[in-house]
Amino acid sequence: MLDTQSIQAIQCIVGEKNLLYDPARIKAYNCDAYTAEKAEPTAVVFPETTEQVSLLVQYFYQHGIAFLPRGAGTGLSGGATPTHHEVIINLVKMDKILSIDYENHRAVVQPGFVNLHLTQKIASHGFYYAPDPSSQSVCTIGGNVAENSGGSHCLKYGVTTNHVVAVKCVLPTGRIVELGENFGDAVGYDLLGVVVGSEGTLGIVTEITVKILKKPESVKTLLALFDRVEDASDTVSALIRHGIIPAACEMMDKLTLYAVDKSHYRVGYPSDIEAVLLIEVDGLEAGVDDVAAEVMNVCTAHHVRTVKLAANDAERDLWWKSRKMAFPAIGRIxxxxxxxxxxxxxxxxxxxxxxxxxxxxxxxxxxxxxxxxxxxxxxxxxxxxxxxxxxxxxxxxxxxxxxxxxxxxxxxxxxxxxxxxxKIQQMAYMYNELDLNAQSRLRQIFDPLGLCNPGKILPTPQSCGDRPTRHGVVSIPSSL
Amino acid sequence: MLDTQSIQAIQCIVGEKNLLYDPARIKAYNCDAYTAEKAEPTAVVFPETTEQVSLLVQYFYQHGIAFLPRGAGTGLSGGATPTHHEVIINLVKMDKILSIDYENHRAVVQPGFVNLHLTQKIASHGFYYAPDPSSQSVCTIGGNVAENSGGSHCLKYGVTTNHVVAVKCVLPTGRIVELGENFGDAVGYDLLGVVVGSEGTLGIVTEITVKILKKPESVKTLLALFDRVEDASDTVSALIRHGIIPAACEMMDKLTLYAVDKSHYRVGYPSDIEAVLLIEVDGLEAGVDDVAAEVMNVCTAHHVRTVKLAANDAERDLWWKSRKMAFPAIGRIxxxxxxxxxxxxxxxxxxxxxxxxxxxxxxxxxxxxxxxxxxxxxxxxxxxxxxxxxxxxxxxxxxxxxxxxxxxxxxxxxxxxxxxxxKIQQMAYMYNELDLNAQSRLRQIFDPLGLCNPGKILPTPQSCGDRPTRHGVVSIPSSL
Missing domain, CATH: 3.30.70.2740 (Alpha-Beta Plaits)
Known part of the structure; x- marks a missing residue:
C-alpha cells in the first residue's frame, strides 16, 4: 500500500485520474497471460508522456519502490506479474503513432500502440509490420520489444529485434536515453540489442522506431495433410534444404487439429490425419507460382496425403485463423x-x-x-x-x-x-553460474538498486535447482 | 619491452616459437589497414588453443599488461593498432574448422579461419557463408566478429551479427565463457550481440558458430550505366519500393570507374558515364528471370543508358572483381x-x-x-x-x-x-556524454582494469572535441 506522500507525488506527476490504488480496482493486474502464479500490485499508474515515465521512475528510485512496465498483459511467462508488490507502470495510454517515413521504411510508435494497428494503418500505402505474434490484434509493440516477440512469419522475416532500429528508453534510474540508429548497424556496443528482449528489467521503452516493409506483391498459401508426423517433419527440413525459405511454415498435430475443428474456425480436417503443415511463400508475382509448385513437389516426395493452394483470400484467412486461434481452441477440449x-x-x-x-x-x-x-x-x-x-x-x-x-x-x-x-528454474539448467553472473552484472549497471521488475529472468542463488524464492534479490558477484 | 620473467611466463604457456619480441620482427604489427597512425607493440604472441589464450590473458591481467587481439590485420579503422604498447595476441594459428552440420546449417570455426575459405570448404555441398567483405580472401572470421563486418551481399542477407549464433570467448579477466544459442534467439540478455562488433574490447573470441546457407539455385547479375548520379540513386530507392530486395546493389561513380578501368580488371566503362549500378538478384531458378526483368524495367523507368545481364560466369566475375578491387584501384590514380x-x-x-x-x-x-x-x-x-x-x-x-x-x-x-x-572523435559528435557513459560502464563489467584493447571506440573525457589523448583511460562514471 502506498503512503499518502507517495500517492500525492504520483498524482502530481500524472494527474489524479491516472493512478489506481484501490485494491478492488487493481486486482485485475495480478498476473499477465501466464496465470499459474498471481500476486497483487501496490498501485497501477498510467503515464501519458516520456517525461512522466521519467519522473515516476525517478521518484520510485529515490524512495526504494519497486516498479514494472506493462503493455496489454498478453505475455506468456509472467513478465508483468507483480511478485514484489511493484507499482505497475501501465503504458496503454501511450498508444500513438508518432511518425511514418514511407520513403525510408520507418515508423515511430509509442509502446502502447497495438501491433496489428500498425499494419492496418500503413496497409493502404502497401506496407506492413512483419513480426506477427498470435496475439497481434491486442498485444502492444512495447510488450513485443520487452519479450523480443516472434510470430508465424518470423522464419523468413526475423523476430522483433530484427525490426526495431532505435528506441527512446527511460532507464531504471529515471534518465532518458536514445539507443540504436535509424540507419546502419550499432556504433559502439549494441545496447539496443540488450534492451530488446530484456523483459522490462533494463528500463521502460517510451518510443520505438521500427522498420516497415513493402507488402509482397504475391502470397501463396498451401495446406499439406500428412499421415505421419515424421513425414511432415522431414518435409520442413527438405524445404529449407532446397533453398526455399517460406514466409511461414507452421505445424499442427492431431490433437490440435481436433481442437481447432471444434472452434469457430472449422476447416474440416480429416479425423485420421496426424499432422498438417501450413506453408506460405511470398515475393514478386513473377516467381511465386513456381516456388509454390516446388513446395508441392517436396511435399509429394515426402508422402503427403493431399496438398492444396488456398483458392482465395477467404480460404487463406480461414486456414490462418484456425492456426492463430489454436491456443484458445485447446480450451474447448x-x-x-x-x-x-x-x-x-x-x-x-x-x-x-x-x-x-x-x-x-x-x-x-x-x-x-x-x-x-x-x-x-x-x-x-x-x-x-x-x-x-x-x-x-x-x-x-x-x-x-x-x-x-x-x-x-x-x-x-x-x-x-x-x-x-x-522458466526461471530452467535458466540454471541451461546456464552455469558464471553465465548467470555475467547477466546479473549487466543488469546491475542499468539497475543498481534492483527495483525495475525484480525477480524476473535470473534465478537468485538460493533458487537454482529449488523453486525460486520470490523475495530474494539478484546476486551481484564482484567481477566476471 | 617485456621483462625476463614475463617472457619466460609467456613462453611457458605457448612455447618459445610462438612469442616474438625482437623489435625488428614485430615492427610489421604497428598498424592494421588503417595506416594513418602507427605505434609499436611490446610483443606478439601466437596461441594455438582457447586454454592458451585464457592463460595468457590471466597472466596479463595479473601483471597489468595491456593486450589486444589481431586477425589478418585488414581492419580499416585501426582497431588492431597497439596504441598503448599492447602485447598483440595474434590468432592466425587458430585457423581450423572444427565442425560442419549441413543438416542444421551450422559450422564451427576458430577465429583465424579465413572468411572465403569457409565458402570454399562447403561449396561442394551446395553451401556458402554469406557475409562477404571485400577483403574476404584474406580477412578472418574472428576479425569479422570483432568488427561486425558487412559486405556486398549484406543488403539481403544481413551482416556478421546476423550469421553468428554462438561464440566461445575468453573474457578480459581470462575466464572462458560461451555466449549465444546454437538454435533459437537469446535467452536472457543478448550478451552475444554485445560482443559481436565490440572491436576486440570485450574479450577474445576463440570459437565461432556461424550459420551456413544453401547456395541460391540461380543468380542473375545486372550492370546498369547511368548518365546522371541522381537517376542511379532514384533507381535504388525504386527497386526497394517495388518490393525487390536484391542480393546486392552496389554503386560506383565516375572517378571510381575511371580508376577501376585502369586496373587489371578492366570492364571498359564508357568515359562519359556518371554512375554504374551492379545489381544481383538470386533465388529459385523458377522466379529469378522474371525478377531480373523487373529490375531492368525499373532501371529503364529511371533513364538508364544501358542495362544488361551478365552473359556468363566469366563476365559476372569480371564485374564483381572490378567492384571488389575498387579500393586498391584508386591507388592507380x-x-x-x-x-x-x-x-x-x-x-x-x-x-x-x-x-x-x-x-x-x-x-x-x-x-x-x-x-x-x-x-x-x-x-x-x-x-x-x-x-x-x-x-x-x-x-x-x-x-x-x-x-x-x-x-x-x-x-x-x-x-x-x-x-x-x-572515428573516436566522431563518437562524441554522434553521442552525448550520457550515451558514452553507458557504453563505458558496460565495458567496465567485462574489463574492470581497462587492459583489453584500451583507447579504442570510446573517447576519453578530455578527448571529446579534441584529438583523443592516446594514454588516457576510459572514464567510469558512478552510475547510469
Whole structure:
C-alpha cells in the first residue's frame, strides 16, 4: 500500500485520474497471460508522456519502490506479474503513432500502440509490420520489444529485434536515453540489442522506431495433410534444404487439429490425419507460382496425403485463423493448458516429438503440438485440470521436462515467450553460474538498486535447482 | 619491452616459437589497414588453443599488461593498432574448422579461419557463408566478429551479427565463457550481440558458430550505366519500393570507374558515364528471370543508358572483381587515399552525394564514391598525397566533415568498418556524454582494469572535441 506522500507525488506527476490504488480496482493486474502464479500490485499508474515515465521512475528510485512496465498483459511467462508488490507502470495510454517515413521504411510508435494497428494503418500505402505474434490484434509493440516477440512469419522475416532500429528508453534510474540508429548497424556496443528482449528489467521503452516493409506483391498459401508426423517433419527440413525459405511454415498435430475443428474456425480436417503443415511463400508475382509448385513437389516426395493452394483470400484467412486461434481452441477440449515454448534444431524434430509423446503417456496428460516448424520453435500445449492441484503440479513438471529435453538436444528454453517467472528454474539448467553472473552484472549497471521488475529472468542463488524464492534479490558477484 | 620473467611466463604457456619480441620482427604489427597512425607493440604472441589464450590473458591481467587481439590485420579503422604498447595476441594459428552440420546449417570455426575459405570448404555441398567483405580472401572470421563486418551481399542477407549464433570467448579477466544459442534467439540478455562488433574490447573470441546457407539455385547479375548520379540513386530507392530486395546493389561513380578501368580488371566503362549500378538478384531458378526483368524495367523507368545481364560466369566475375578491387584501384590514380564509411537513409543519397561533391571542390581534393547503395552505406575514397602533410590534414578534415554530414541527415558514422581509433572523435559528435557513459560502464563489467584493447571506440573525457589523448583511460562514471 502506498503512503499518502507517495500517492500525492504520483498524482502530481500524472494527474489524479491516472493512478489506481484501490485494491478492488487493481486486482485485475495480478498476473499477465501466464496465470499459474498471481500476486497483487501496490498501485497501477498510467503515464501519458516520456517525461512522466521519467519522473515516476525517478521518484520510485529515490524512495526504494519497486516498479514494472506493462503493455496489454498478453505475455506468456509472467513478465508483468507483480511478485514484489511493484507499482505497475501501465503504458496503454501511450498508444500513438508518432511518425511514418514511407520513403525510408520507418515508423515511430509509442509502446502502447497495438501491433496489428500498425499494419492496418500503413496497409493502404502497401506496407506492413512483419513480426506477427498470435496475439497481434491486442498485444502492444512495447510488450513485443520487452519479450523480443516472434510470430508465424518470423522464419523468413526475423523476430522483433530484427525490426526495431532505435528506441527512446527511460532507464531504471529515471534518465532518458536514445539507443540504436535509424540507419546502419550499432556504433559502439549494441545496447539496443540488450534492451530488446530484456523483459522490462533494463528500463521502460517510451518510443520505438521500427522498420516497415513493402507488402509482397504475391502470397501463396498451401495446406499439406500428412499421415505421419515424421513425414511432415522431414518435409520442413527438405524445404529449407532446397533453398526455399517460406514466409511461414507452421505445424499442427492431431490433437490440435481436433481442437481447432471444434472452434469457430472449422476447416474440416480429416479425423485420421496426424499432422498438417501450413506453408506460405511470398515475393514478386513473377516467381511465386513456381516456388509454390516446388513446395508441392517436396511435399509429394515426402508422402503427403493431399496438398492444396488456398483458392482465395477467404480460404487463406480461414486456414490462418484456425492456426492463430489454436491456443484458445485447446480450451474447448481441456479445462486448462500450459503453453510451452522451446527451440530445437530442425533435424531433431521427429525425435523430440516422439519423446514428447512418450512423456505425455508417462505423465498421463495430453499434449497438443502446434508450432513454428521452420524455426524449430515448439509450442507444446499441456492439457490439465487446475481444479486438481496434483494434476497442475504434474503439468508443470512435464513442461519442465520438455524444456530440458530441448536443451539436451542442443536447443533452448524459449523461442519467443521469454523467461519471466515461468522458466526461471530452467535458466540454471541451461546456464552455469558464471553465465548467470555475467547477466546479473549487466543488469546491475542499468539497475543498481534492483527495483525495475525484480525477480524476473535470473534465478537468485538460493533458487537454482529449488523453486525460486520470490523475495530474494539478484546476486551481484564482484567481477566476471 | 617485456621483462625476463614475463617472457619466460609467456613462453611457458605457448612455447618459445610462438612469442616474438625482437623489435625488428614485430615492427610489421604497428598498424592494421588503417595506416594513418602507427605505434609499436611490446610483443606478439601466437596461441594455438582457447586454454592458451585464457592463460595468457590471466597472466596479463595479473601483471597489468595491456593486450589486444589481431586477425589478418585488414581492419580499416585501426582497431588492431597497439596504441598503448599492447602485447598483440595474434590468432592466425587458430585457423581450423572444427565442425560442419549441413543438416542444421551450422559450422564451427576458430577465429583465424579465413572468411572465403569457409565458402570454399562447403561449396561442394551446395553451401556458402554469406557475409562477404571485400577483403574476404584474406580477412578472418574472428576479425569479422570483432568488427561486425558487412559486405556486398549484406543488403539481403544481413551482416556478421546476423550469421553468428554462438561464440566461445575468453573474457578480459581470462575466464572462458560461451555466449549465444546454437538454435533459437537469446535467452536472457543478448550478451552475444554485445560482443559481436565490440572491436576486440570485450574479450577474445576463440570459437565461432556461424550459420551456413544453401547456395541460391540461380543468380542473375545486372550492370546498369547511368548518365546522371541522381537517376542511379532514384533507381535504388525504386527497386526497394517495388518490393525487390536484391542480393546486392552496389554503386560506383565516375572517378571510381575511371580508376577501376585502369586496373587489371578492366570492364571498359564508357568515359562519359556518371554512375554504374551492379545489381544481383538470386533465388529459385523458377522466379529469378522474371525478377531480373523487373529490375531492368525499373532501371529503364529511371533513364538508364544501358542495362544488361551478365552473359556468363566469366563476365559476372569480371564485374564483381572490378567492384571488389575498387579500393586498391584508386591507388592507380592517387598516391594515397582515405576510405570513409558512413551510413545514410536511402532517400538522402542524391543530397549527400551532391554535398560530398561540393565539399570535394571546397577542399580541393578528389573524392571517389563506391558503396553499398541498397543499404545506404557510403564509402567515399578521399584522394590525397601523404608526402604533403598539409594535404593529409585536409583529407582527414574532409573525411570528418563527410561523417558529420551522414549524422546530420539521420545516419551514422560507421556501416561496417568500426570506430577503432579513426572515428573516436566522431563518437562524441554522434553521442552525448550520457550515451558514452553507458557504453563505458558496460565495458567496465567485462574489463574492470581497462587492459583489453584500451583507447579504442570510446573517447576519453578530455578527448571529446579534441584529438583523443592516446594514454588516457576510459572514464567510469558512478552510475547510469
Amino acid at each position: 481441456s479445462n486448462d493448458y500450459l503453453v510451452q515454448d522451446g527451440v530445437i534444431p530442425r533435424s531433431q524434430l521427429t525425435h523430440v516429438l516422439e519423446t514428447i509423446a512418450a512423456l505425455s503417456q508417462q505423465f498421463g496428460l495430453r499434449v497438443a503440438n502446434v508450432f513454428h516448424a521452420g524455426d524449430g520453435n515448439l509450442h507444446p500445449l499441456i492439457c490439465y485440470d487446475a481444479r486438481n492441484p496434483e494434476e497442475l503440479a504434474r503439468a508443470v513438471m512435464l513442461g519442465q521436462q520438455i524444456l530440458e529435453l530441448c536443451v539436451d538436444v542442443g536447443g533452448s528454453i524459449t523461442g519467443e515467450h521469454g523467461v519471466g517467472i515461468e | 592517387s598516391n594515397d587515399y582515405l576510405v570513409q564509411d558512413g551510413v545514410i537513409p536511402r532517400s538522402q543519397l542524391t543530397h549527400v552525394l551532391e554535398t560530398i561533391a561540393a565539399l570535394s571542390q571546397q577542399f580541393g581534393l578528389r573524392v571517389a564514391n563506391v558503396f553499398h547503395a541498397g543499404d545506404g552505406n557510403l564509402h567515399p575514397l578521399i584522394c590525397y598525397d601523404a608526402r604533403n602533410p598539409e594535404e593529409l590534414a585536409r583529407a582527414v578534415m574532409l573525411g570528418q566533415q563527410i561523417l558529420e554530414l551522414c549524422v546530420d541527415v539521420g545516419g551514422s558514422i560507421t556501416g561496417e568498418h568500426g570506430v577503432g581509433i579513426e
